[in-house]
Amino acid sequence: MKIDITEHNGAKVFSLSGDIDLYSSPALRKELIFFIGEKVPLLLVDFRDVSYIDSSGIATLVEGLRGMMSHGGKMKLFGIPERIVEIFAFSKLDKVFDICGSLDDAVKD
Amino acid sequence: MGEKPTEISGEVLKGMEKKVEALKMLMDLSSVISSTLDFSELIPIVMEKAKAVMEAEACSILLYNKDANRLEFEVALCEEGPTSELLKKQVTLEMGQGIAGWVAQNLRPLVIPDVGSDKRFYGDADKLTGFTTKSIIAVPLIGRGGLIGVAEVINHKKDYDMEIFQLLCRQFAIAIENSLFHKESLERERMKQELDIASAIQKSFLPASPVFRKGNLIVSAKNISAAKVGGDIYDFVEPAEGRVGVLIGDVSGKGVSAAIYMAKVSSDFRYIACLADSPSTALDRLNISLAGAPRGMFLTGIYMIVDTSTGNCHVSVAGHPPFLWLSDSTVRVMSVPAGPPVGIVPSEYPSASFRLNKGDRLILLTDGLFDAKNRDGQRLGFDAVVKLVTEHLHEEQLIERLVDFADDFSGGGDRADDLTIVELKWGA
Numbered sequence: 001m002k003i004d005i006t007e008h009n010g011a012k013v014f015s016l017s018g019d020i021d022l023y024s025s026p027a028l029r030k031e032l033i034f035f036i037g038e039k040v041p042l043l044l045v046d047f048r049d050v051s052y053i054d055s056s057g058i059a060t061l062v063e064g065l066r067g068m069m070s071h072g073g074k075m076k077l078f079g080i081p082e083r084i085v086e087i088f089a090f091s092k093l094d095k096v097f098d099i100c101g102s103l104d105d106a107v108k109d
Numbered sequence: 110m111g112e113k114p115t116e117i118s119g120e121v122l123k124g125m126e127k128k129v130e131a132l133k134m135l136m137d138l139s140s141v142i143s144s145t146l147d148f149s150e151l152i153p154i155v156m157e158k159a160k161a162v163m164e165a166e167a168c169s170i171l172l173y174n175k176d177a178n179r180l181e182f183e184v185a186l187c188e189e190g191p192t193s194e195l196l197k198k199q200v201t202l203e204m205g206q207g208i209a210g211w212v213a214q215n216l217r218p219l220v221i222p223d224v225g226s227d228k229r230f231y232g233d234a235d236k237l238t239g240f241t242t243k244s245i246i247a248v249p250l251i252g253r254g255g256l257i258g259v260a261e262v263i264n265h266k267k268d269y270d271m272e273i274f275q276l277l278c279r280q281f282a283i284a285i286e287n288s289l290f291h292k293e294s295l296e297r298e299r300m301k302q303e304l305d306i307a308s309a310i311q312k313s314f315l316p317a318s319p320v321f322r323k324g325n326l327i328v329s330a331k332n333i334s335a336a337k338v339g340g341d342i343y344d345f346v347e348p349a350e351g352r353v354g355v356l357i358g359d360v361s362g363k364g365v366s367a368a369i370y371m372a373k374v375s376s377d378f379r380y381i382a383c384l385a386d387s388p389s390t391a392l393d394r395l396n397i398s399l400a401g402a403p404r405g406m407f408l409t410g411i412y413m414i415v416d417t418s419t420g421n422c423h424v425s426v427a428g429h430p431p432f433l434w435l436s437d438s439t440v441r442v443m444s445v446p447a448g449p450p451v452g453i454v455p456s457e458y459p460s461a462s463f464r465l466n467k468g469d470r471l472i473l474l475t476d477g478l479f480d481a482k483n484r485d486g487q488r489l490g491f492d493a494v495v496k497l498v499t500e501h502l503h504e505e506q507l508i509e510r511l512v513d514f515a516d517d518f519s520g521g522g523d524r525a526d527d528l529t530i531v532e533l534k535w536g537a
Contacts, residue, residue, distance in 0.1 A: 022363055029404075052488070054480070054526070055340075055361035055409075062361075062453055063405030086491070090476075091409060091428040095449040095456070 003031055009107050011042035017049035020057030029060045036067035043068055044106045048079035053087060065097065074098065078106040131273040134162060138277065142284040146291040155281050156186045159262055162277060166264035167240060170281075171202065171209050173256045180209055180259060185238075200234050207231030209259040212247040216256065218275060221245045246271070248278040252286035304337040304365075311338050311368050314375040321345040323353050324417030325467075327534045331508045332527070333477075339527035340367025341475050342374055342410075346382045351417050354382050354391075357473040357531045358410030359429070361450075367527075370406050374399065388412040388425035392451060392458040396427070399452035407450040411473055413533075420465035420535050425458045427451045430479070430491065433472040433498055434463070440499045443471075467536035472498060472507065477528030481515040489518050508532055 001024035004015040012035050020028060035043060045061070061077070068075040078100040080088060088094060100106040117125075138158050145151050152170065160168045169185035180202040202210040211229050212219050222244050224230040235242050243264050250257040260278050321328040330343045340360035348354050356378060360367045377398045378391075385391035391412050399408060409429040415422050424432075424443075428450035434441040445461035465471070474494070481489045497514050504510055508530045515528065 055359065055407075055476075056363065059361040059405035059407060061405070062407060066405065090430045090491075092447050092449045093428065096453050 003028060005031065008103060011044050011107060012040045013044045013046055015046040019052040020050060021054040022056040025057045025060040032064035039071045041073050043075045045077045046079050047077055047084060050084060053084055076100055076106045078103055131270060135276060139280055142280060146288050148288040148292050151284055151288050152184045156184055159260060159277060160186060163262040163274060164266035165262040168262045170258055170260050172258040173213060179203055180213055208245050208247050209261060212249050212259050213256055216249050216251060218248040248275055250278055250282040250285060252282045257282050257285055307368060308337040314372050316345050325536045326353055326415055326417050328355055329508060330531045331512060332529045334527045335524040336364050338365055338368035340371050341527035341529040342371050343529055343531050344378060346379060348382055348414060353415050353417055355413045355531060355533060356410060357529060358408050359475040361407050370402060374408050387460060388414050388423050389458045389460040392425045392427050396451045396456055402452050407452040409450045422465060423460050423462050425460045427458060430476055435470040435502055436466060437468060440495060440502060442495060465535035469535045471533040473531040475529045477526035478511060478515050478530065480526055481519045482525055483518050484520050484522065489515060
């Protein structure tokens with residue numbers, strides 16, 4: 001997994017690529033915890049290049065979401081590929097995460 | 110006429126005798142240091158020998174901590190006795206810091222006849238121990254895997270033999286590296302035994318038998334962990350007379366943390382399931398009891414209560430993959446209304462009902478089955494599982510068929526995730 005972190009209209013954008021699993025999620029967790037500590041108001045996670053996510057990866061995002069909410073921040077996911085939409089649909093994660101189609105949609109509200 | 114014998118001066122002879130003496134000591138030392146693999150026994154032997162060879166007042170060994178990228182005092186001996194505990198707790202050096210740090214960074218020995226005139230000298234160790242360092246010889250200890258540490262002799266005699274000391278240090282490095290490997294292998298063995306015990310304890314959280322019969326219902330389960338311990342769970346309970354509750358679940362993550370969380374899930378579930386008359390109530394309560402788990406951990410699961418006299422099923426799903434309903438000629442993928450995984454957000458779980466007919470089967474599974482990965486990195490996928498079940502609709506040993514299918518697809522590689530399949534047969 002690779003993580004590219006950029007800024008877009010005041011939001012931090014985490015562009016992830018590859019597999020987010022037991023082995024790669026600690027690196028994501030480290031970055032999330034850093035920016036939660038910085039109390040960033042909006043954190044957007046770009047899934048367009050993610051090939052797979054397992055439950056460890058989802059748990060890392062859940063922890064990130066909780067961390068963001070603890071200081072009143074928001075975390076949104078966008079650009080989720082079809083293969084991963086299936087995992088999210090099974091897992092009913094749309095009831096947990098704010099999921100948007102594109103970066104523009106994610107920034108809008 | 111014989112040749113005139115070469116005369117050897119007394120000085121040369123003395124030098125040769127010293128060399129022979131030193132080489133003899135090296136041979137002795139090699140047998141001593143190869144006699145133990147115990148790190149704590151080895152280090153004092155090494156230090157005493159170093160001190161004796163160099164006729165030094167003190168010596169120390171600093172080991173390289175790869176993770177911290179620092180040098181740490183392992184042992185320090187001086188004439189007044191060991192000061193290692195004092196240094197061990199309080200003094201560590203960065204790479205490049207002090208004489209030892211310089212030697213570690215440059216992987217070259219260093220001889221400092223007068224530390225007072227060398228800016229690299231780091232005096233904090235002296236302040237702490239009350240010892241006065243005048244001169245230092247520091248040699249890097251380099252093993253097969255790179256830097257191990259630095260050996261220092263302090264206030265040595267003037268007439269020292271650097272060549273012999275470096276040879277000595279090479280022996281030290283090999284001996285220390287061997288003892289560190291030994292220490293690691295003992296630690297690995299200890300961890301393996303701990304995991305064996307943990308695995309046995311975890312298995313005890315699952316039902317004693319993987320097959321459960323009640324009235325017209327037969328429930329069978331197969332659970333295979335990817336590691337010694339896993340995060341999948343299944344359970345059979347009897348919440349009331351004539352009713353059987355069947356749970357399948359998958360805890361996020363893998364390994365020890367998932368196993369411990371699974372143990373909590375198991376005990377909370379058994380307590381809750383006995384008091385809850387519907388699957389939705391049970392999941393609502395489990396969601397409350399598992400809320401706020403560390404590291405975002407959660408449980409996906411299906412909880413189903415079957416009436417053993419009528420075949421009526423009530424089911425609630427928490428973010429878990431669909432289950433399959435196999436009847437005489439069809440396989441239905443049962444995506445019933447569901448809530449999110451348990452333990453993440455407050456939720457009320459919906460429930461669905463249906464009635465089993467004679468000969469019907471239900472297959473509940475975890476994602477370890479359809480997330481099986483082949484050597485090209487492709488995943489089996491849920492649809493392939495449905496296709497296989499459809500093709501083998503009437504096969505008795507369907508669970509084994511599915512496990513073999515995933516294993517064949519993976520090509521015998523290591524299992525990446527825990528795998529659990531629960532089958533319910535009605536009226537068999």
